[in-house]
Amino acid sequence: MIPHLSQLIDQAKNNPKTVAIAAAEDSIVLAAAKEAAEHGIASFILFGQKKKIEEINNELSFSEGFTIVHCSTKIESIEKAVKAVSLKDAEILMKGNVKTGELLGIYLKDEFGLKTGRTMNLVTVFEIKRYHKLLLVTDAGMVIAPDLNQKADSIINSVSVARALENKRPKVAVLAAIETVNPKMPATIEAAILSQMARRGQLGSVDVDGPFALDNAISREAAEHKGISSSVAGDADILIMPDIEAGNIFYKAMAFLSECQLASTIVGGKAPIILTSRADSAETKLYSIALNVLLAGVI
Numbered sequence: 001m002i003p004h005l006s007q008l009i010d011q012a013k014n015n016p017k018t019v020a021i022a023a024a025e026d027s028i029v030l031a032a033a034k035e036a037a038e039h040g041i042a043s044f045i046l047f048g049q050k051k052k053i054e055e056i057n058n059e060l061s062f063s064e065g066f067t068i069v070h071c072s073t074k075i076e077s078i079e080k081a082v083k084a085v086s087l088k089d090a091e092i093l094m095k096g097n098v099k100t101g102e103l104l105g106i107y108l109k110d111e112f113g114l115k116t117g118r119t120m121n122l123v124t125v126f127e128i129k130r131y132h133k134l135l136l137v138t139d140a141g142m143v144i145a146p147d148l149n150q151k152a153d154s155i156i157n158s159v160s161v162a163r164a165l166e167n168k169r170p171k172v173a174v175l176a177a178i179e180t181v182n183p184k185m186p187a188t189i190e191a192a193i194l195s196q197m198a199r200r201g202q203l204g205s206v207d208v209d210g211p212f213a214l215d216n217a218i219s220r221e222a223a224e225h226k227g228i229s230s231s232v233a234g235d236a237d238i239l240i241m242p243d244i245e246a247g248n249i250f251y252k253a254m255a256f257l258s259e260c261q262l263a264s265t266i267v268g269g270k271a272p273i274i275l276t277s278r279a280d281s282a283e284t285k286l287y288s289i290a291l292n293v294l295l296a297g298v299i
Contacts (some may be wrong), residue, residue, distance in 0.1 A: 001134060001238070005127045005261045008290035012041035017293045019274065020090035021044045022081035023074045025052035026097040028278055033094075037065030038274035039286070041293050044159075045090055047070060047077040048097075056264045074098050078106045085271045086112040087243035091296040094274040100141075107269060119143060119153040119203035121266030122208060122275065123161045125291060126254055127261040131218060136161055136170075136238040140251035141275075142266065143243045148190045151205060151240055155194065159206050160240045172198070173217035174210030175246070179226060187211065187242035194240075207232055214239075214250075225278040255279075263287035265295055272296055 002008065019036075021029060024046035030053070036042045043065050046053050057063070078098060084090045095103050107114055122141040125134055138158045143150055149156035155172055162170040174191035181188045186298035191210030198208035209232040214221040220234025241247035254260050262284055266273035272292045276285045 002165045005263055005287045008287055008294060009039055009041060011295040015297055016041050017296045018090040019092045019094050020081040020084040020101055021094040022047055022078040022094045023096035023098040024048040027056050029096045030056050030062060032276060032289060034060050034062040034287050036289040039291050045084055047081045048070050049235060066296045078103055082106050086114060088105055092272055092274060092292050110152050114184050114270045116155060116268060116270055118264055119150045121154045122264060122266055123158045123191055124251060124262055126263045129259055136142040137250060139241060140247035148193060151190055151194060155203050156242055159204060160267060160299050161265060161295060162237055164298050167203050167237055168235035171232040171235055172206055172208040172238040172240060173232050174211045174240045175214055175217060176211035176212060179211055179213050179216050179228060206242060263291040265292050266268045
């Protein structure tokens with residue numbers, strides 16, 4: 001498995017992709033695109049109001065590595081960007097100055113043929129100083145209260161990201177508040193079912209175990225103290241959160257309270273989606289683009 005997010009850039013240079021940005025008239029997004037173009041990991045098709053895009057690019061000194069397609073409205077820019085991905089004029093979709101729901105609503109229209117039948121998830125890759133390898137986490141911002149089938153999809157989706165990071169058989173910890181099955185806590189029951197599904201080969205080439213409390217998933221010492229014997233315990237590659245609250249709190253705690261680096265993607269469709277936040281560092285934005293370039297080559 002790739003050990004550091006900084007390596008994503010060199011890996012992405014080997015097979016650069018084209019990114020379609022919907023509603024590209026956004027200085028934060030265009031600054032990220034400029035840096036990615038300068039590193040040679042991607043080129044861009046910018047959909048939106050041409051005059052505004054040109055004004056922003058002039059301010060950023062962003063002069064090559066892109067083409068502009070004028071669109072009169074945001075909806076038109078989303079539709080044209082999604083169509084470009086559908087027609088394979090671009091391999092990746094990127095969110096510009098639009099709401100995530102607006103973007104996904106058009107991405108998932110049958111006419112574009114980008115659905116796989118799986119739930120779509122936000123998967124984030126963390127490089128945390130106190131953890132011994134990259135850690136993938138889902139879902140911090142998409143599925144509010146995932147049921148059993150949606151959690152199974154999130155495992156399949158996150159495993160595709162792990163494989164883009166050269167991890168052929170990732171270890172998945174399905175989280176809950178405790179590490180034992182309790183009939184009054186549905187998350188523990190679902191974790192146990194998912195573990196059995198994986199053992200029977202229903203989730204692909206992956207090791208899944210749970211329920212785990214967070215400490216037992218990422219600390220071998222904590223797992224041993226609780227008497228947990230599992231190849232996943234203390235060595236998880238992927239954490240499956242029980243709901244969006246847990247995922248979002250974990251994400252923001254890592255992003256704002258630890259010295260971590262991170263990159264994110266939305267997966268589950270036939271083409272990955274880059275989603276960046278205004279609060280993200282320039283480094284995070286660049287790593288996210290690089291991650292999606294690698295992912296576009298394997299899903």
